[in-house]
Amino acid sequence: MRSQAPVLAPLFRSEAQALLLSELLLPGEELSMTELAERVGLPYPTVHREVARLLDAGLLVDRRVGRTRLVKGNDQSPLLAPTREILLTVTGPVVLLREALEEVDGIERAFLFGSFAARAKGEPGPPPNDIDLMVIGTPDALAVYRVCREVSDSVGRIVNPTIMSPEEAEEQTGFLEEVRASPVIKIYGGGPDGPAADPGTAEGS
Known part of the structure:
Protein backbone atom coordinates (compact mmCIF):
# COMPACT_ATOMS: atom_id res chain seq x y z
CA MET A 1 0.00 0.00 0.00
CA ARG A 2 1.33 3.40 -0.93
CA SER A 3 1.95 5.67 2.06
CA GLN A 4 0.41 9.13 2.17
CA ALA A 5 2.53 12.12 1.24
CA PRO A 6 3.96 13.84 4.31
CA VAL A 7 1.93 16.82 5.53
CA LEU A 8 4.99 19.08 5.62
CA ALA A 9 6.18 18.01 2.17
CA PRO A 10 3.17 17.14 -0.02
CA LEU A 11 5.30 17.43 -3.17
CA PHE A 12 7.04 14.16 -2.22
CA ARG A 13 5.30 10.82 -2.74
CA SER A 14 6.07 9.55 0.77
CA GLU A 15 7.84 10.33 4.01
CA ALA A 16 10.46 7.74 3.08
CA GLN A 17 11.29 9.58 -0.13
CA ALA A 18 11.63 12.92 1.66
CA LEU A 19 13.86 11.40 4.35
CA LEU A 20 16.14 9.68 1.85
CA LEU A 21 16.56 12.81 -0.23
CA SER A 22 17.26 14.87 2.88
CA GLU A 23 20.07 12.60 3.99
CA LEU A 24 21.64 12.58 0.52
CA LEU A 25 21.10 16.13 -0.73
CA LEU A 26 21.38 18.34 2.33
CA PRO A 27 24.82 17.24 3.53
CA GLY A 28 25.72 16.40 -0.08
CA GLU A 29 27.23 13.06 0.91
CA GLU A 30 27.73 9.81 -0.97
CA LEU A 31 26.35 6.93 1.09
CA SER A 32 26.12 3.19 0.77
CA MET A 33 22.64 1.69 0.76
CA THR A 34 23.25 0.22 4.20
CA GLU A 35 24.42 3.55 5.64
CA LEU A 36 21.40 5.28 4.14
CA ALA A 37 18.98 2.75 5.65
CA GLU A 38 20.60 3.18 9.07
CA ARG A 39 20.44 6.97 8.94
CA VAL A 40 16.79 7.21 7.99
CA GLY A 41 15.72 4.31 10.19
CA LEU A 42 13.92 2.46 7.40
CA PRO A 43 14.10 -1.19 6.31
CA TYR A 44 16.58 -1.92 3.56
CA PRO A 45 13.90 -3.08 1.05
CA THR A 46 12.06 0.24 1.45
CA VAL A 47 15.29 2.17 0.88
CA HIS A 48 16.08 0.02 -2.16
CA ARG A 49 12.68 0.73 -3.74
CA GLU A 50 12.81 4.47 -3.12
CA VAL A 51 16.39 4.78 -4.39
CA ALA A 52 15.44 2.88 -7.56
CA ARG A 53 12.63 5.36 -8.24
CA LEU A 54 14.92 8.35 -7.68
CA LEU A 55 17.61 6.87 -9.91
CA ASP A 56 15.03 6.37 -12.67
CA ALA A 57 13.98 10.02 -12.24
CA GLY A 58 17.60 11.14 -12.63
CA LEU A 59 17.73 12.87 -9.26
CA LEU A 60 20.30 10.40 -7.89
CA VAL A 61 23.29 8.62 -9.40
CA ASP A 62 25.02 5.48 -8.18
CA ARG A 63 28.29 3.61 -8.60
CA ARG A 64 29.83 0.45 -7.26
CA VAL A 65 33.03 0.10 -5.28
CA GLY A 66 33.60 -3.64 -5.06
CA ARG A 67 30.34 -5.07 -3.79
CA THR A 68 29.23 -1.77 -2.21
CA ARG A 69 26.67 0.36 -4.00
CA LEU A 70 27.08 4.09 -3.36
CA VAL A 71 24.42 6.72 -4.12
CA LYS A 72 24.41 10.52 -4.13
CA GLY A 73 22.61 13.47 -5.67
CA ASN A 74 23.00 13.95 -9.39
CA ASP A 75 24.80 17.26 -9.89
CA GLN A 76 23.73 17.28 -13.55
CA SER A 77 20.01 17.15 -12.76
CA PRO A 78 18.15 20.49 -13.12
CA LEU A 79 15.87 19.26 -10.32
CA LEU A 80 18.66 18.99 -7.75
CA ALA A 81 18.85 22.64 -6.64
CA PRO A 82 15.08 23.28 -6.33
CA THR A 83 14.56 19.94 -4.57
CA ARG A 84 17.28 20.81 -2.09
CA GLU A 85 15.67 24.19 -1.39
CA ILE A 86 12.33 22.55 -0.64
CA LEU A 87 13.98 19.96 1.61
CA LEU A 88 15.81 22.64 3.59
CA THR A 89 12.45 24.03 4.65
CA VAL A 90 10.47 20.85 5.29
CA THR A 91 12.97 18.24 6.49
Missing part, protein backbone atom coordinates in the same frame (compact mmCIF):
# COMPACT_ATOMS: atom_id res chain seq x y z
CA GLY A 92 16.20 20.18 6.76
CA PRO A 93 15.75 21.06 10.44
CA VAL A 94 16.09 17.41 11.48
CA VAL A 95 19.20 16.72 9.41
CA LEU A 96 20.96 20.03 10.12
CA LEU A 97 20.18 20.09 13.84
CA ARG A 98 21.35 16.50 14.27
CA GLU A 99 24.64 17.24 12.55
CA ALA A 100 25.25 20.48 14.48
CA LEU A 101 24.16 19.34 17.94
CA GLU A 102 26.44 16.31 17.81
CA GLU A 103 29.29 18.82 18.14
CA VAL A 104 27.88 20.38 21.34
CA ASP A 105 29.06 18.71 24.55
CA GLY A 106 26.70 17.95 27.41
CA ILE A 107 23.56 17.05 25.45
CA GLU A 108 21.86 13.85 26.58
CA ARG A 109 18.72 14.11 24.43
CA ALA A 110 17.34 16.49 21.86
CA PHE A 111 14.05 16.32 19.97
CA LEU A 112 11.54 18.46 18.13
CA PHE A 113 8.02 18.95 19.48
CA GLY A 114 5.10 21.26 18.84
CA SER A 115 3.39 22.01 15.54
CA PHE A 116 6.38 21.24 13.30
CA ALA A 117 6.75 17.75 14.77
CA ALA A 118 2.99 17.19 14.60
CA ARG A 119 2.82 18.09 10.90
CA ALA A 120 5.91 15.96 10.16
CA LYS A 121 4.23 13.00 11.88
CA GLY A 122 1.11 13.38 9.76
CA GLU A 123 -1.22 15.32 12.06
CA PRO A 124 -3.31 17.83 10.06
CA GLY A 125 -3.24 21.49 10.91
CA PRO A 126 -1.93 24.87 9.77
CA PRO A 127 1.66 25.09 8.52
CA PRO A 128 4.09 25.70 11.40
CA ASN A 129 5.65 29.13 11.66
CA ASP A 130 8.55 28.02 13.82
CA ILE A 131 10.28 24.93 15.17
CA ASP A 132 10.34 23.92 18.84
CA LEU A 133 13.49 22.17 20.00
CA MET A 134 13.95 20.53 23.42
CA VAL A 135 17.51 19.98 24.63
CA ILE A 136 18.03 17.92 27.79
CA GLY A 137 21.40 17.85 29.50
CA THR A 138 24.03 20.33 30.63
CA PRO A 139 25.26 21.96 27.41
CA ASP A 140 26.67 25.43 26.95
CA ALA A 141 23.47 27.38 26.34
CA LEU A 142 25.22 29.86 24.06
CA ALA A 143 26.42 27.00 21.86
CA VAL A 144 22.85 25.69 21.54
CA TYR A 145 21.51 29.16 20.72
CA ARG A 146 24.22 29.62 18.09
CA VAL A 147 23.29 26.32 16.43
CA CYS A 148 19.62 27.31 16.41
CA ARG A 149 20.37 30.67 14.80
CA GLU A 150 22.47 29.06 12.08
CA VAL A 151 19.84 26.41 11.32
CA SER A 152 17.08 29.04 11.36
CA ASP A 153 18.93 30.99 8.68
CA SER A 154 19.29 27.85 6.55
CA VAL A 155 15.73 26.50 6.78
CA GLY A 156 13.73 29.72 6.79
CA ARG A 157 11.96 29.02 10.09
CA ILE A 158 12.97 30.17 13.57
CA VAL A 159 14.22 27.35 15.80
CA ASN A 160 13.16 28.00 19.42
CA PRO A 161 15.26 26.00 21.91
CA THR A 162 14.14 24.96 25.39
CA ILE A 163 17.06 23.74 27.51
CA MET A 164 16.43 21.61 30.61
CA SER A 165 18.61 19.66 32.99
CA PRO A 166 17.86 15.93 33.29
CA GLU A 167 16.26 16.60 36.69
CA GLU A 168 14.00 19.34 35.31
CA ALA A 169 12.95 17.07 32.44
CA GLU A 170 11.64 14.50 34.95
CA GLU A 171 9.23 16.96 36.59
CA GLN A 172 5.48 16.55 36.21
CA THR A 173 4.52 20.00 34.92
CA GLY A 174 1.66 20.80 32.60
CA PHE A 175 4.07 21.82 29.85
CA LEU A 176 6.08 18.60 30.06
CA GLU A 177 2.97 16.43 30.22
CA GLU A 178 1.76 18.07 27.01
CA VAL A 179 5.13 17.46 25.35
CA ARG A 180 5.15 13.80 26.43
CA ALA A 181 1.65 13.29 25.02
CA SER A 182 2.41 14.91 21.66
CA PRO A 183 4.36 13.75 18.58
CA VAL A 184 8.10 14.31 18.73
CA ILE A 185 10.98 13.83 16.31
CA LYS A 186 14.20 12.49 17.77
CA ILE A 187 17.25 14.56 16.96
CA TYR A 188 19.80 13.12 19.36
CA GLY A 189 19.67 10.51 22.11
CA GLY A 190 15.93 9.93 22.43
CA GLY A 191 12.57 11.49 23.14
CA PRO A 192 10.99 13.13 26.20
CA ASP A 193 11.07 9.96 28.30
CA GLY A 194 14.45 8.69 27.14
CA PRO A 195 15.72 6.58 24.24
CA ALA A 196 13.35 3.65 24.78
CA ALA A 197 10.29 5.88 24.55
CA ASP A 198 11.17 7.49 21.25
CA PRO A 199 8.81 6.27 18.53
CA GLY A 200 11.38 6.55 15.76
CA THR A 201 10.57 7.24 12.16
CA ALA A 202 7.49 5.79 10.54
CA GLU A 203 8.10 3.57 7.55
CA GLY A 204 6.94 4.64 4.12
CA SER A 205 6.92 2.44 1.05
Whole structure:
Protein backbone atom coordinates (compact mmCIF):
# COMPACT_ATOMS: atom_id res chain seq x y z
CA MET A 1 0.00 0.00 0.00
CA ARG A 2 1.33 3.40 -0.93
CA SER A 3 1.95 5.67 2.06
CA GLN A 4 0.41 9.13 2.17
CA ALA A 5 2.53 12.12 1.24
CA PRO A 6 3.96 13.84 4.31
CA VAL A 7 1.93 16.82 5.53
CA LEU A 8 4.99 19.08 5.62
CA ALA A 9 6.18 18.01 2.17
CA PRO A 10 3.17 17.14 -0.02
CA LEU A 11 5.30 17.43 -3.17
CA PHE A 12 7.04 14.16 -2.22
CA ARG A 13 5.30 10.82 -2.74
CA SER A 14 6.07 9.55 0.77
CA GLU A 15 7.84 10.33 4.01
CA ALA A 16 10.46 7.74 3.08
CA GLN A 17 11.29 9.58 -0.13
CA ALA A 18 11.63 12.92 1.66
CA LEU A 19 13.86 11.40 4.35
CA LEU A 20 16.14 9.68 1.85
CA LEU A 21 16.56 12.81 -0.23
CA SER A 22 17.26 14.87 2.88
CA GLU A 23 20.07 12.60 3.99
CA LEU A 24 21.64 12.58 0.52
CA LEU A 25 21.10 16.13 -0.73
CA LEU A 26 21.38 18.34 2.33
CA PRO A 27 24.82 17.24 3.53
CA GLY A 28 25.72 16.40 -0.08
CA GLU A 29 27.23 13.06 0.91
CA GLU A 30 27.73 9.81 -0.97
CA LEU A 31 26.35 6.93 1.09
CA SER A 32 26.12 3.19 0.77
CA MET A 33 22.64 1.69 0.76
CA THR A 34 23.25 0.22 4.20
CA GLU A 35 24.42 3.55 5.64
CA LEU A 36 21.40 5.28 4.14
CA ALA A 37 18.98 2.75 5.65
CA GLU A 38 20.60 3.18 9.07
CA ARG A 39 20.44 6.97 8.94
CA VAL A 40 16.79 7.21 7.99
CA GLY A 41 15.72 4.31 10.19
CA LEU A 42 13.92 2.46 7.40
CA PRO A 43 14.10 -1.19 6.31
CA TYR A 44 16.58 -1.92 3.56
CA PRO A 45 13.90 -3.08 1.05
CA THR A 46 12.06 0.24 1.45
CA VAL A 47 15.29 2.17 0.88
CA HIS A 48 16.08 0.02 -2.16
CA ARG A 49 12.68 0.73 -3.74
CA GLU A 50 12.81 4.47 -3.12
CA VAL A 51 16.39 4.78 -4.39
CA ALA A 52 15.44 2.88 -7.56
CA ARG A 53 12.63 5.36 -8.24
CA LEU A 54 14.92 8.35 -7.68
CA LEU A 55 17.61 6.87 -9.91
CA ASP A 56 15.03 6.37 -12.67
CA ALA A 57 13.98 10.02 -12.24
CA GLY A 58 17.60 11.14 -12.63
CA LEU A 59 17.73 12.87 -9.26
CA LEU A 60 20.30 10.40 -7.89
CA VAL A 61 23.29 8.62 -9.40
CA ASP A 62 25.02 5.48 -8.18
CA ARG A 63 28.29 3.61 -8.60
CA ARG A 64 29.83 0.45 -7.26
CA VAL A 65 33.03 0.10 -5.28
CA GLY A 66 33.60 -3.64 -5.06
CA ARG A 67 30.34 -5.07 -3.79
CA THR A 68 29.23 -1.77 -2.21
CA ARG A 69 26.67 0.36 -4.00
CA LEU A 70 27.08 4.09 -3.36
CA VAL A 71 24.42 6.72 -4.12
CA LYS A 72 24.41 10.52 -4.13
CA GLY A 73 22.61 13.47 -5.67
CA ASN A 74 23.00 13.95 -9.39
CA ASP A 75 24.80 17.26 -9.89
CA GLN A 76 23.73 17.28 -13.55
CA SER A 77 20.01 17.15 -12.76
CA PRO A 78 18.15 20.49 -13.12
CA LEU A 79 15.87 19.26 -10.32
CA LEU A 80 18.66 18.99 -7.75
CA ALA A 81 18.85 22.64 -6.64
CA PRO A 82 15.08 23.28 -6.33
CA THR A 83 14.56 19.94 -4.57
CA ARG A 84 17.28 20.81 -2.09
CA GLU A 85 15.67 24.19 -1.39
CA ILE A 86 12.33 22.55 -0.64
CA LEU A 87 13.98 19.96 1.61
CA LEU A 88 15.81 22.64 3.59
CA THR A 89 12.45 24.03 4.65
CA VAL A 90 10.47 20.85 5.29
CA THR A 91 12.97 18.24 6.49
CA GLY A 92 16.20 20.18 6.76
CA PRO A 93 15.75 21.06 10.44
CA VAL A 94 16.09 17.41 11.48
CA VAL A 95 19.20 16.72 9.41
CA LEU A 96 20.96 20.03 10.12
CA LEU A 97 20.18 20.09 13.84
CA ARG A 98 21.35 16.50 14.27
CA GLU A 99 24.64 17.24 12.55
CA ALA A 100 25.25 20.48 14.48
CA LEU A 101 24.16 19.34 17.94
CA GLU A 102 26.44 16.31 17.81
CA GLU A 103 29.29 18.82 18.14
CA VAL A 104 27.88 20.38 21.34
CA ASP A 105 29.06 18.71 24.55
CA GLY A 106 26.70 17.95 27.41
CA ILE A 107 23.56 17.05 25.45
CA GLU A 108 21.86 13.85 26.58
CA ARG A 109 18.72 14.11 24.43
CA ALA A 110 17.34 16.49 21.86
CA PHE A 111 14.05 16.32 19.97
CA LEU A 112 11.54 18.46 18.13
CA PHE A 113 8.02 18.95 19.48
CA GLY A 114 5.10 21.26 18.84
CA SER A 115 3.39 22.01 15.54
CA PHE A 116 6.38 21.24 13.30
CA ALA A 117 6.75 17.75 14.77
CA ALA A 118 2.99 17.19 14.60
CA ARG A 119 2.82 18.09 10.90
CA ALA A 120 5.91 15.96 10.16
CA LYS A 121 4.23 13.00 11.88
CA GLY A 122 1.11 13.38 9.76
CA GLU A 123 -1.22 15.32 12.06
CA PRO A 124 -3.31 17.83 10.06
CA GLY A 125 -3.24 21.49 10.91
CA PRO A 126 -1.93 24.87 9.77
CA PRO A 127 1.66 25.09 8.52
CA PRO A 128 4.09 25.70 11.40
CA ASN A 129 5.65 29.13 11.66
CA ASP A 130 8.55 28.02 13.82
CA ILE A 131 10.28 24.93 15.17
CA ASP A 132 10.34 23.92 18.84
CA LEU A 133 13.49 22.17 20.00
CA MET A 134 13.95 20.53 23.42
CA VAL A 135 17.51 19.98 24.63
CA ILE A 136 18.03 17.92 27.79
CA GLY A 137 21.40 17.85 29.50
CA THR A 138 24.03 20.33 30.63
CA PRO A 139 25.26 21.96 27.41
CA ASP A 140 26.67 25.43 26.95
CA ALA A 141 23.47 27.38 26.34
CA LEU A 142 25.22 29.86 24.06
CA ALA A 143 26.42 27.00 21.86
CA VAL A 144 22.85 25.69 21.54
CA TYR A 145 21.51 29.16 20.72
CA ARG A 146 24.22 29.62 18.09
CA VAL A 147 23.29 26.32 16.43
CA CYS A 148 19.62 27.31 16.41
CA ARG A 149 20.37 30.67 14.80
CA GLU A 150 22.47 29.06 12.08
CA VAL A 151 19.84 26.41 11.32
CA SER A 152 17.08 29.04 11.36
CA ASP A 153 18.93 30.99 8.68
CA SER A 154 19.29 27.85 6.55
CA VAL A 155 15.73 26.50 6.78
CA GLY A 156 13.73 29.72 6.79
CA ARG A 157 11.96 29.02 10.09
CA ILE A 158 12.97 30.17 13.57
CA VAL A 159 14.22 27.35 15.80
CA ASN A 160 13.16 28.00 19.42
CA PRO A 161 15.26 26.00 21.91
CA THR A 162 14.14 24.96 25.39
CA ILE A 163 17.06 23.74 27.51
CA MET A 164 16.43 21.61 30.61
CA SER A 165 18.61 19.66 32.99
CA PRO A 166 17.86 15.93 33.29
CA GLU A 167 16.26 16.60 36.69
CA GLU A 168 14.00 19.34 35.31
CA ALA A 169 12.95 17.07 32.44
CA GLU A 170 11.64 14.50 34.95
CA GLU A 171 9.23 16.96 36.59
CA GLN A 172 5.48 16.55 36.21
CA THR A 173 4.52 20.00 34.92
CA GLY A 174 1.66 20.80 32.60
CA PHE A 175 4.07 21.82 29.85
CA LEU A 176 6.08 18.60 30.06
CA GLU A 177 2.97 16.43 30.22
CA GLU A 178 1.76 18.07 27.01
CA VAL A 179 5.13 17.46 25.35
CA ARG A 180 5.15 13.80 26.43
CA ALA A 181 1.65 13.29 25.02
CA SER A 182 2.41 14.91 21.66
CA PRO A 183 4.36 13.75 18.58
CA VAL A 184 8.10 14.31 18.73
CA ILE A 185 10.98 13.83 16.31
CA LYS A 186 14.20 12.49 17.77
CA ILE A 187 17.25 14.56 16.96
CA TYR A 188 19.80 13.12 19.36
CA GLY A 189 19.67 10.51 22.11
CA GLY A 190 15.93 9.93 22.43
CA GLY A 191 12.57 11.49 23.14
CA PRO A 192 10.99 13.13 26.20
CA ASP A 193 11.07 9.96 28.30
CA GLY A 194 14.45 8.69 27.14
CA PRO A 195 15.72 6.58 24.24
CA ALA A 196 13.35 3.65 24.78
CA ALA A 197 10.29 5.88 24.55
CA ASP A 198 11.17 7.49 21.25
CA PRO A 199 8.81 6.27 18.53
CA GLY A 200 11.38 6.55 15.76
CA THR A 201 10.57 7.24 12.16
CA ALA A 202 7.49 5.79 10.54
CA GLU A 203 8.10 3.57 7.55
CA GLY A 204 6.94 4.64 4.12
CA SER A 205 6.92 2.44 1.05
